[in-house]
Amino acid sequence: MAQYEMSPKGTHSTSYEAPYGDLPVQMNTEGRAYSHAGKPYKGPLRLRGYRHIFDPYSVFKLGKPHFYRKPGYAYEKLAKHRHLDWFEREWVGDYDDRYISPYDGKISKLVVQAVDNVYDGPANSTWRRTFVRNIAPLYMRLANWPLNHVDYARNGGPTSEDWPMICVKWFFAAIAITFVVGTPTEAEGQVRNEGKYDGVPYKYHGYPKVARNALEMANSRGYRNEANPVAERLLRPRYLCFLRETGTPAMIMNVEEWITQYRAEKNLSYVFVAYTGEQFRTTEDFRALHQMADAAARNAGVLAYWVGCSCMPEPENMQEDVYRICDVIRGAHSVAIAVARPANDMHGISTTDEMLQQWGSRIWTFPEVLLAPAGQMVKVYTRGSDLFSPIEVAKNQFAAKVWKEDAHVARQLVDHYEGNLILNQLELVTLALECLHHRETTQYLKGDHSYALMGLLRIRPKIDPTDSAFQAFARLSLANDSDQLLERLICVMPRSPSQPWHSMDDAFNCKLWDILPQETSIAGIGEDDTIILDGCRAANIRWKSFAPVAYAKLLSWKRWAAQKLIHLGGVTMLIAIILVSMPETYYTHGTKAAGGILLVYSLVLMGMSPWLLRIIYQGKFWKTQGWFFGFEGYMDIDTIECQIWGGRLGRLKWSPYGSPLSRHHRNEYGDCIADDPCSDPATAALVEKAKTAGPGEQRVFTIVDAGTMTVTMFVAERPPVCFLFAGSEGGMQRVIGCSYDWTSQTMYRETVLRFQTPVVDEVFRIPRVKVGFKRPQYPVGDFNAVGEAKGNLSH
Structure with a gap:
């Protein structure tokens, strides 16, 4: 971790490793470097560049970049994997980090340029690293060399102390320029793609598990084959417990048979009795439960009651009936709750309120209250108490009385079903999913949370036991008009790496309805908790080096x-x-x-x-060639400009709000001024910590957007190899930074950044893309023990 000290001016500073040499360096709140003596380093940080080729760990290869450092970790060689690229060329090889080359469409080994203190640090990556190269023409570097020690950020220009050194360096620079100014290297790069960003030659060749259109299914047999079959609603329960004379247990009978026998369909009404298996388990418990249900039906003046332990006797229909209990609740005269002290009570539950709160902590009890008839009191029956004097609780009081942990959210849902405050579909699904995931359940199927949510919505897909939790939710979202919920959800930036897919907690502090999908839609659901996204624009990220930037x-x-x-x-x-x-x-x-x-x-x-x-x-650019340059670690703006244009020209700016790490302030004129992210001591400490991160841990990366001349620093587990433009929010584009798992043709979300809207017009569209929320961690081992990944390409 970084150490916080006081700089000579009394401002907080963070110690960090010097670019080279053994002297420690500090970063002050302006992101400037300080020497061991407390005096400022003047000008940009000096990188070693090609001097790294003499390092013992630098390896030479014929292809660019010619020098790189081998990773410290390698993926275990558990199997050979296959990849089919844009041109249907087949690659078969060991699992490793690759990206899709925008030049030839092949999957190439990922090489990431890294700043000196990362490149020279521990070999803790699974991808190759190379050092940062200065790609500016020599004569431009010479022209800026006389002034590169001047600290403009601190002093605003040369001081009397600077001029002697400027004069000496100027003399030698002028002589050297005479000999190199006629070299053929140009400071301007070549215009590519008509000025647009490099595209991503990606094509998904597989089948979805569930498609919007039945013709796209692997087992499609024509229009009659349903892609996402919908379950039928129950108009009335299959079975009910019909009351008999007082003291005699109720008669469990098929409802259709009862109607045929008694011809009393108009008088058929029943009480839905809600309970939890935590409180009623044994035969004696169920006997007491039926006594409480009998009393509830008689108190309500109805003929029957429905209770789960007895009204689903058909094993062949059990699974469907469990997930259609919501229809039984909607058709009930009223809802009664039966509570009791649990047999294995570990929390000292003794009062009705405590029993009711335990009942309310279960996932399946939540929709039972929401769907109870509007405007009616819910009666609570306690085992061992007077069954003819139950406690009555209004639906709008359940949030404060029973659901205390998420009372504010749950109350909005109660008001919606009571008709007091109507939510739109997106708000309903978002708030309901949040509440359901706060509750406990004994898992029957992996998609139980989504199946509980399903009861609150109009259209319900049929239950698929093979569904994962995500697939069940995705199929439910596809079936209902959920206002492109999945398209919005993929654009959420998680607050923490461990945040589950269903959490909508956004690092930019936005709600799901603030995100607007831009021309994108879900075409299908993948087999491995992924979505097939259509309509995206995608841009490649260049990690191996900077490149000359064309401009006008x-x-x-x-x-x-x-x-x-x-x-x-x-x-x-x-x-x-x-x-x-x-x-x-x-x-x-x-x-x-x-x-x-x-x-x-x-x-x-x-x-x-x-x-x-x-x-x-010098001078301002009216238009620049679109490039996304990336490197691992942190460099200040001056250093980045020197690596691309040969000197500090004031062209690049930090992005003020492109990443959760971005910082900005308001000046005396009311302008928004972007700050160096490392001006925040917490961010500087994060940069320091990331140097020793291992596989699966967060690292610091930086993106230089040559199209808008902005720089954005962010954290991710892996370097994203492309950006998917999938939505907009707050007047900016939500861009998903994705790594590429070539073994399954899946783009996995590594980060979400915010770019200026005009960028989207300079990015090419791609066909349907398979996108995952979180990339699984493939087993890794020491590189020297596992060895280099190998493969071959067949045409």
Whole structure:
């Protein structure tokens, strides 16, 4: 963990490892570096760059990047896996970290550039790492070199202490520029994809488990085959317990037979008796339960009652009936609750209120109250008490009296079913799912929470015992008009890595209805807790290195003149040298003087060359080539600019609210000013901690968006290899950063960031994509013991 100390000015600072060398460095609240003596490092942090090739752990390869460091961990070789790419080329090999190359569509090994203190640190990744390279042309680096030690952020410009060093460096830079300014390397990159971001050549070749359209199912036999079959509603219970004379147990009878025999369909009414198996288990308990139910029916003046332990006697229909109890409740005259002290009481439950609270903590009891007839009191019968004087509880008091842990949320649902405060479909599903997951259950099927929720909605899919909890919920969402709930849910940024899929707790503090899906829709549900998302735009993230960025800007007279002067400097000096070296004759009279003048002129141009180059390449960009550059770790803005453009030009800015780590403040003019994330000591400590993270733990990554000239730092378990533009919120795009599991063709959500809306117009669409909420952790071992992953491509 980072250590918090006091900087010389009294501001909080966080210690962190120096970029190179043994001297510790501190980061103050402005994200600036300090030396061991408390004096500021001037200018950007200096990276080792190509000096890393002499490190004993740097490995050479023919493909770019030529130098990399092997990972410390490797995935266990449990099986050979197969991948079919965009062009239907088949790759078979061991499990490893790969991405889809935007150049040829193949899956390539993931190589991530990392800052020095990560690259030189522990080998704790499963992907290859390479060092950060400065890709700016040499003459641009030379032009900015004289001023790269000046701390503009601290002093606003050069001070009297800086000028002696500036003059010395300027002299050598001017000489060096003369020899390299004519090299063919350009400071501007090439325009790619008409200025748009690199696309993702992805195609999903598999089948969904459940599709919206029946024709897309693997076992499709035509239009009659249902993709997501819907269960029929029960118009009345199959069985009821009909009252007989007082003191005689009720008669359990098939309802249809009772109607046929007594021809009394109009008079058929019953009480629904709710109880929990925690309080009624034994034969004696059920005998007492029937006595309480009998009294409840007689008190209500009805002919029968329904109780779960006796009114579902048909084993072949048991499963369907359990999940259609909601229909029985809706058709009931009233609802009565039977409570008792549990036999294995470990909490000293003795009062009716405590018994009722235990009853209310169970998942299946929650909808029993919500669906009880509106406007009626719910009667509570306590075992051993006077059965003809039950306690009456109004539905709108259950939240405060029984459901205390989530009373505020539960009360909204009660008001909805009472007709006092109507929720829309999205709010209803969101709040109900939150309440149900707060409750306990003895699991019968993995999708029990969703099946309990199913009773509250209009359309209910048929029960599938093979469903996982997520698949059951997803099928329920597809069947109902849930306002694109799943499309919104995938755009939620979890607050913690362990947050379950059903939690809607967003790290950006937004509600689910704040997120608007953008042209995306769910086409199907995958076999492995995934969704098939259609309509996405996707952009590739370049992790292996930075690249020259093409741009467009105005050609001013000042910039035009500087360009001509610097290009004439070398020619002028050459002419001057020729003229000065010519022998003095009648025909060459005055040439030496002219040569001397031109020589002086060329020397002046040479001395001005760093300044002229900065004039040529400075200035604001009107448009830039779309790129997403990524690296592992943290660098300040000045250092990032130096690696891409050769110096600090004030072009890049931190994203003020693109990530939960983003920071900003309001200046004296009311402007929103983005801050360095490491100005927050907690974020700086997170950066420090992430250096030693192992597989499955959170690490720090940074994205440079060349299209909007912003930088965003975030945390994730793995580096996302692409961005999926799936929704919008608060005037910005919700972008899902995904890693790629090539063994199942699944994009797994690693993070969610917020980008400026114009970016979406510069991103290509992709076909349907299989998206997962959380990537399972594949078994890993020591790299030296497991060995390099191998595979081969067949065309």
